[in-house]
Amino acid sequence: xxxxxETFVERLHELxxxxxAQGLMSWDQETYMPPRGAAMRARxxxxxxxxYHERLTAPELVALVADLKDAELTGDAAVxxxxxxxxxxxxxxxxxxxxxxxxxxxxxxxxxxxxxREKSDxxxxxxxxxxxxxxxxxxxxxxxxxxxxxxxxxxxxEPYARAEEIAPVFAQLKAQLVPLVEQIxxxxxxxARGVLDQEYPIEQQELLxxxxxxxxxxxxxxxxxxxxVHPFCAGTSRDDVRLTTRYSADWLPGSLFGTxxxxxxxxxxxxxxxxxxxxxxxxxxxxxxxxxxSRLWENMxxxxxxxxxxxxxxxxxxxxxQLSAVDLDAFYAAVNQVEPSLIRVEADEVTYNLHILLxxxxxxxxxxxxxxxxxxxxxxNERMEQYLGIRPPDDALGVLQDTHxxxxxxxxxxxxxxxxxxxxxFFYQAHQDLPDLEAQIAQGALGPLKDxxxxxxxxxxxxxxxxxxxxxxxxxxxxxxYFIDYLWEKFGSLYGLSR
Amino acid sequence: xxxxxETFVERLHELxxxxxAQGLMSWDQETYMPPRGAAMRARxxxxxxxxYHERLTAPELVALVADLKDAELTGDAAVxxxxxxxxxxxxxxxxxxxxxxxxxxxxxxxxxxxxxREKSDxxxxxxxxxxxxxxxxxxxxxxxxxxxxxxxxxxxxEPYARAEEIAPVFAQLKAQLVPLVEQIxxxxxxxARGVLDQEYPIEQQELLxxxxxxxxxxxxxxxxxxxxVHPFCAGTSRDDVRLTTRYSADWLPGSLFGTxxxxxxxxxxxxxxxxxxxxxxxxxxxxxxxxxxSRLWENMxxxxxxxxxxxxxxxxxxxxxQLSAVDLDAFYAAVNQVEPSLIRVEADEVTYNLHILLxxxxxxxxxxxxxxxxxxxxxxNERMEQYLGIRPPDDALGVLQDTHxxxxxxxxxxxxxxxxxxxxxFFYQAHQDLPDLEAQIAQGALGPLKDxxxxxxxxxxxxxxxxxxxxxxxxxxxxxxYFIDYLWEKFGSLYGLSR
Numbered sequence: 001x002x003x004x005x006e007t008f009v010e011r012l013h014e015l016x017x018x019x020x021a022q023g024l025m026s027w028d029q030e031t032y033m034p035p036r037g038a039a040m041r042a043r044x045x046x047x048x049x050x051x052y053h054e055r056l057t058a059p060e061l062v063a064l065v066a067d068l069k070d071a072e073l074t075g076d077a078a079v080x081x082x083x084x085x086x087x088x089x090x091x092x093x094x095x096x097x098x099x100x101x102x103x104x105x106x107x108x109x110x111x112x113x114x115x116x117r118e119k120s121d122x123x124x125x126x127x128x129x130x131x132x133x134x135x136x137x138x139x140x141x142x143x144x145x146x147x148x149x150x151x152x153x154x155x156x157x158e159p160y161a162r163a164e165e166i167a168p169v170f171a172q173l174k175a176q177l178v179p180l181v182e183q184i185x186x187x188x189x190x191x192a193r194g195v196l197d198q199e200y201p202i203e204q205q206e207l208l209x210x211x212x213x214x215x216x217x218x219x220x221x222x223x224x225x226x227x228x229v230h231p232f233c234a235g236t237s238r239d240d241v242r243l244t245t246r247y248s249a250d251w252l253p254g255s256l257f258g259t260x261x262x263x264x265x266x267x268x269x270x271x272x273x274x275x276x277x278x279x280x281x282x283x284x285x286x287x288x289x290x291x292x293x294s295r296l297w298e299n300m301x302x303x304x305x306x307x308x309x310x311x312x313x314x315x316x317x318x319x320x321x322q323l324s325a326v327d328l329d330a331f332y333a334a335v336n337q338v339e340p341s342l343i344r345v346e347a348d349e350v351t352y353n354l355h356i357l358l359x360x361x362x363x364x365x366x367x368x369x370x371x372x373x374x375x376x377x378x379x380x381n382e383r384m385e386q387y388l389g390i391r392p393p394d395d396a397l398g399v400l401q402d403t404h405x406x407x408x409x410x411x412x413x414x415x416x417x418x419x420x421x422x423x424x425x426f427f428y429q430a431h432q433d434l435p436d437l438e439a440q441i442a443q444g445a446l447g448p449l450k451d452x453x454x455x456x457x458x459x460x461x462x463x464x465x466x467x468x469x470x471x472x473x474x475x476x477x478x479x480x481x482y483f484i485d486y487l488w489e490k491f492g493s494l495y496g497l498s499r
Numbered sequence: 500x501x502x503x504x505e506t507f508v509e510r511l512h513e514l515x516x517x518x519x520a521q522g523l524m525s526w527d528q529e530t531y532m533p534p535r536g537a538a539m540r541a542r543x544x545x546x547x548x549x550x551y552h553e554r555l556t557a558p559e560l561v562a563l564v565a566d567l568k569d570a571e572l573t574g575d576a577a578v579x580x581x582x583x584x585x586x587x588x589x590x591x592x593x594x595x596x597x598x599x600x601x602x603x604x605x606x607x608x609x610x611x612x613x614x615x616r617e618k619s620d621x622x623x624x625x626x627x628x629x630x631x632x633x634x635x636x637x638x639x640x641x642x643x644x645x646x647x648x649x650x651x652x653x654x655x656x657e658p659y660a661r662a663e664e665i666a667p668v669f670a671q672l673k674a675q676l677v678p679l680v681e682q683i684x685x686x687x688x689x690x691a692r693g694v695l696d697q698e699y700p701i702e703q704q705e706l707l708x709x710x711x712x713x714x715x716x717x718x719x720x721x722x723x724x725x726x727x728v729h730p731f732c733a734g735t736s737r738d739d740v741r742l743t744t745r746y747s748a749d750w751l752p753g754s755l756f757g758t759x760x761x762x763x764x765x766x767x768x769x770x771x772x773x774x775x776x777x778x779x780x781x782x783x784x785x786x787x788x789x790x791x792x793s794r795l796w797e798n799m800x801x802x803x804x805x806x807x808x809x810x811x812x813x814x815x816x817x818x819x820x821q822l823s824a825v826d827l828d829a830f831y832a833a834v835n836q837v838e839p840s841l842i843r844v845e846a847d848e849v850t851y852n853l854h855i856l857l858x859x860x861x862x863x864x865x866x867x868x869x870x871x872x873x874x875x876x877x878x879x880n881e882r883m884e885q886y887l888g889i890r891p892p893d894d895a896l897g898v899l900q901d902t903h904x905x906x907x908x909x910x911x912x913x914x915x916x917x918x919x920x921x922x923x924x925f926f927y928q929a930h931q932d933l934p935d936l937e938a939q940i941a942q943g944a945l946g947p948l949k950d951x952x953x954x955x956x957x958x959x960x961x962x963x964x965x966x967x968x969x970x971x972x973x974x975x976x977x978x979x980x981y982f983i984d985y986l987w988e989k990f991g992s993l994y995g996l997s998r
Contacts (some may be wrong), residue, residue, distance in 0.1 A: 017546035020539060021520040028523055030529070036721040037739030040519060041777075044735070051550070222535040236543070240536030259947035277539075 005077055008064045009279060011055070012080065018052045020236040026200070027234040031226045042175035046103075053099075074368065076281040079463055083280035086159070092140045097101075102135045110418075111407030120396035122377050129405060130373045136410050140367070150367045152349050153411030157287045158418060160465045162309045163364060166414060166478075169421065173480040174357050176450040178387055181351055184338045185389065187495050195326050195334045202247040204318045207247060210261040211314070216297065217450040218243075218263050219270055229260045238277060240271040244407050253335060257298050264297030265290060266312070267450060271458025291419025292426060293453065299349050299420075300427045300486070301441060301449070305332050310444035335438035336494055340388040344399045348489055353420055354387040354431040361415040367410065421468060424483035428456065429474040504576055504990045507563045508778060510554070511579065515777035519735040520647040526733040526741050530725045545602075552598075555583075556590045557941045565647025575780040575804060578775045578962055585658070587979030590757045592641045601634045605907040612905030619895035621876050628904060632865050635909050639866070649866045652910030653976060657917060661962045662863060665977075668920065672979040673856050677886055677987065681851055683837045686994050694825050701746040701815045708744060708758040708814070715796065717742075717762050721769055722951065730757045732764035732793075733910055737776060740768040752834065756797050766949060785965040786911070790918025791874035792952065797917075797987070798848050799926045800940060800948070804831050809943035835993055839887040841896045849986055852919055853886040858901070858912040866909065921969060923982035925956065928973040 017396045025045055033041060045397045055061065065088060068081045109128035116125035140152035148163040155161070155277065223235070228244035234240040243262040247255045268290060276282030284290050301307055305328070312331055323331075338348045344355040362379060365371035370378050380399040392398030404412055429453050431437050440448050456473045470478050488499050509573035524544055531796040532540060534910045547980055554560065554595045564587060569582045608627035615624035637885050639651035654660070712724065722734070727743035734740040742761040746754045767789060775781030799808055805826070815822045822830070837847045843854040861878060870878050879898040891897030896962050903911055930936050939947050969977050987998050 013542070014546055020543040021524060021547060024523060024527060025520060028527070032725075033722060034719065034721050034723055034739055036718070037735065042517040042738040042739055043512070044519040047513055048520060167501055218534070222533050224531060227530075236536065239539055240533055361609065437758040449919040 002071070002448050004064060004071070005073070008061070008081070008084075010057075011061050011064065012084065012277045012280070015052065015055055016237075017167065018048060018055065022048050023234055023236045024051070030228045030230070030232065030234075030245060031242075039164075041376075043405045051060040053091055055086055062088060062092070076276050076279065076463065079281040083462065087280075090143050090156075094139065095142070095146070098138060098142065102139065102408060103130075105135060106406070109408075110403070110406045113400065113403065114394055117396050117399065117400040120285070120394040122395045122400060125406065126373055129376075132405065132408055133373060133410070136334070136408065137367060148364065148368070150364050150411065151366065156409075157409075157412050157415050158466060159286055161286070161288070161414075161418070165467075166418065167364075169478060169480050170357050170360060170414070170417065173353060173417070173484065174387070174419070176484045177350065177357075177487075180491070181338070181340060181354070181388065183497050184350065184491060184495050185232050185340060188496070189299045190337060190339060193334055193337055195323070195331065196252045197250060198252075198322045199250055200252045200319055201470060202215050202249055202415065205247050205252070205255050206308030208318055209314065211257060212256075212302075212311070213266075214262060214446060215261050215446050216260070216267060217447060218266050221271055223266055223318060225259070231262055233262045233269065235266075235269060238270055238272045238274065238282075241266045244346075257335075259301055260302040261294040261298035263308070264294035267453065268293040268296070268458050273459050273461045273463075276461050276463075280462050282461045285460070285462040285464070285469060286418075287415035288422055289457070289466050290468060291416055292422035293457070296372060296423040296427055296453075302448070303335050303349065303492075304438075304441065306330050306438045306441040308466050309337075309442040310454055333494060334426070336490070337492060340390050342390065342392050343401055349420075350491055351388060352484075353417045355474065356413050356417040358383045358387060360417070363413060418478075421478060421480055421483050422466075424473050424486045425470060425476070425479065425487070428452075428482045501570070502543070503566050503570070504564060504572070505559070507567060507580070507583075510557075510560050510563065511748075511779070514551065514554055514779045515736075517547060517554065520550070520733045521547050522733055525601055528789070529727045529729070530741075530743060538547075539813035546928060552590055557744055560882055561587060561591070575775050575778065575962065576703065577782040579778045582961065588777075589655075592643070593638065594641070597634070597637060601638065601907060602685065602693060604630050604634060605905070609902065609905040613898065613903065616895050616899040619893040619899065619955050621899060624899065624905065625872055627829065628875075631907055632872060632909070633749065634665075636866060647863070647867070649863050649910065651715065653865065653913065653930065654910075656771045656908075656911050656914050657965060658785055658959065659966065660785070660913075660917070663967075665917065666863075668979050669856050669859060669913070672916070672920070672983065673886070675979070675983045676853055676856075676986075678889065679990070680837070680839060680853070682967065682996050684839065684996050686996070688994055689836060694822070694831055695751045696749060696750055696832065697751075697818075697821045699751045699818055699821060702749055702863050704746050704751070704754050705815055707814065708754060710856050711755075711759060711810070712742075712762045712765075714943060714945050715759070715762050715766060716946060717765050718769055722765055724758070730761055732761045733770065734768060736768055737771045737781075737985060740765045752762050753779075756801055756834075758794040759801040760797035763793035766796070766952065767792040767957050770953040772958050772960045772962075774961050774963075779961050781960045784961040784963070786914035786919075786966060787917030788956070788965050790915055792956070794918050795922040795926055795952075799922060801946070802834050803847065804936075804938065805827060805937045805940040807831050807834070808941040830871060832993060835989070837990060837994070841883070841889060844899055845984065848919075849990055850887060852916045852982075855916040856910050857882045857886060859916070862912060863908050908962075917965075917977075920977060920979055923971050923985045924969060924975070924978065925952075926985070927981045928955075 002346070005201050012463050014081070023043065025041060025048070029041055041387055061084070065081060065085050065264065068086060073081055091494050105128065109125070110126055112128045113125050114265050116122060127489075129347045129365070136153060145152035146162075150163045151161075187409050188318070209225065214220070223241040223242045224244065225245060227246060231244045231248065241264050243259070245255050245262060268284060273282050289293055291429060308328055308331055312323070335465065336348070338350045338353050341347055344352070361383070362371060362376065366373065384398065390391070404410075415467045430449060431485045434440070434452060435450055436439045437449060457469065459468060460472075464472055467478060470479065471474075492498060521544065524540060524547070528537075528540055560583070562637065564580060564584050564853060567576070568584060569860060571578055604627065606629050608624070611627045612624050615621060635652060636648065639648045642651050644651035644663075649662045651659075653662060664941060708724065713719070721738045722740040722742065724742045724744060728745065730743045730745055731739065732742050740756070742765050744754050744758045744761060772781050792869060807827055807830055811822070811827055813907070835847070837849045839850050840846055843851070846854055857879070861875065861883070864878070865872065876894050876898045880890050883897065903909075931947060933939070933947055933951055936948060939945070956968065959971075961970060963971055969975075991997060
């Protein structure tokens, strides 16, 4: 390794250490920080973000990147130089005034959004969203893009992805999902959810969550599970991965599937390559790939019949009163009920992606100027009717439901659906590589799947881009087919439908 | 406020924000961090310490200090410039190689100390302590000092204190304590401790701790209480103060007095002046003053008869089985038993400072070259016999018991005794200013004392130096008389002795 590259890696480790502090501060803010600590925390996080930016764009590091770009590197070195170059170029192109104005606007816009949602009054949020969209367009112009302007924003969450490539995949998905939802709805079959809505003492829910995480192979020596209002997975390094969940005493799925979901994220983080720790090559590759890991565990494993073949008896032992009369088929149906609903975060596996596609389309239209912010509520409601057959009675249950846009997260939503598509494609491949996978899951042996994910996906870090990784692991480009096949196989059978 | 001073304060806020991150990382390391996170945490903390040093000694801040020193400032501005100048000069005088060598030696020395204490073999630690002492002397030579070389080390923990000033006060204290301990021991009166050694369910101990903290006025909206192996008070700002405690199911005093002690530290932090937050003027003034706040609450309040007049009935309600037959006098005697013992952290109020004086004297002798490291165990044991009449059977119970020297904390020990002396002097003054103080405490009304401490001490931040503060609050210079009078009044009565 050249002395130049060694110096470069030292600088990356410094960035990683600043990221370590920022990761802990974010986690703490949502878990243990006392309320009055918020103001100083916000300031301190701002200072660290500023320091991170300063170090990332420091002339010394810029010069190192320039030298190393000429050095014909291979392997991790090439990945690290490419990624730092990408992040650095992006940061260098954004004038400080724009970054500060965007940050302040997002902060105030988020406050405005809270008030607007409470009052279900989009007009209160509209001027802020107009300003945010305008600033985001400025950002896109500054950082530059090929093809759609939207790509400049998408790149922040799903590096190297392009709207031109994902739009047709999403369109294919929509073309299949809308009629599938209609068919399911038309059956009138709504497996009773009552079984999940009983009293489930939180102490036993905690035991259950800990047990499932342990079975998944989540390492509590290198991680934690805590409480948070909005569950997430955070942490400071692969050796310190922090999951959060929340418990509701009268609704089991919230904590159970939430914990499995975050556990999927956590396994990805713990499985990142140790030998590239603290450099881009050792980090997760994209939000879409991250979400594929959580959704694969939550839905494809956690809501499968095989999974409940093993866990329902365990669940009955924890909750004998609630579940003694519930058989596998009834429980499996209960955790897989499909019903068009207004709120994305409560949506089932089949309808969920329609919520996302709607947002993706509207985001693109906003950025390309084809929908004005003022027209957004109506556009939202129309598409809800078109895709899911229901119309929000007010904007709190419609366009105001998600926090993302108020925080400037434009370009983020598609990573959720990408995650579902990646997950189905990976899960399909896992079945090819592990012919006994269903039987293993039905015996509670989750290790083989975890090991497969570790080897094929987690240990690859960011050594391949998301689309390269999908092709490397599955031998095929991203396609909606795997997910659609998965849905038809599972829900066709549950609802007695054939394709 | 001049533009120069404004820029200076911006730089101080950046330092405070880095300190915020460091404070959280330290707290987390002792409370929630999973074990495997330790290595990356150590590296990240090293990086942040390096950044702090870089910013503190940055040419821009050096130039700002130089400009402001010529500006004849007053008030907080004068304090801030003086304190940053002091910290900066100290840092600038220490070559990076020395700082790194010291840090590494302390780290390895601490590991060696752990092994040496386990095996009770001082020889394993001796070469490390020799190196640490040699490096600390180099530090002293570099930063410079007036009078004793020891002053250069003391200054890090008790700014502006001088060995020449505290040595006579400590000598006076020792001259009184040694015969007092002898007289108490000679009475043969050892109030039974059995009452404290029963089973006390931890859940109730937690309730008790929370209640006492609330009564003391510790604000849980701006703080927390968590578990830690070695209790401490940490945090990130006056709005986010984190206490820790530990519970033993068969020994009540550990958590109870530990929580009150840390609560005293916590009240100081929460009471620091908001308008000087994030600058030296708004920070605590010295470790000695900090310790005065914890010891005042722990011993002078928490171990007083007045306190137990109010709390014993509450304690009985929580632990009816254990305490129904115990009256106030018996309980008061039990929490105030005096007995010479080997371990500092378990020592009672009367013998405690003799443990400290011994360490202070040996530290001075080590630095001045009057005792060699190799002679330390024997010197330790001799003085233990001289001061407390007992001789450690081995070095684990003697010279190897404390972690401080292995971590390079030479000059730290005297702040414990300074804290006790300050506490007694403050508590005396509080009685002058609040004639009903005893009666208030006996009614569980701790607010007036808290308010007095807030106004007289906490809200002063570092606007006065420790010795100035003592004189400002009590009208007198630091003296051992207050503490000795306090001991005689309390323990003379308990043990039936007169002066």
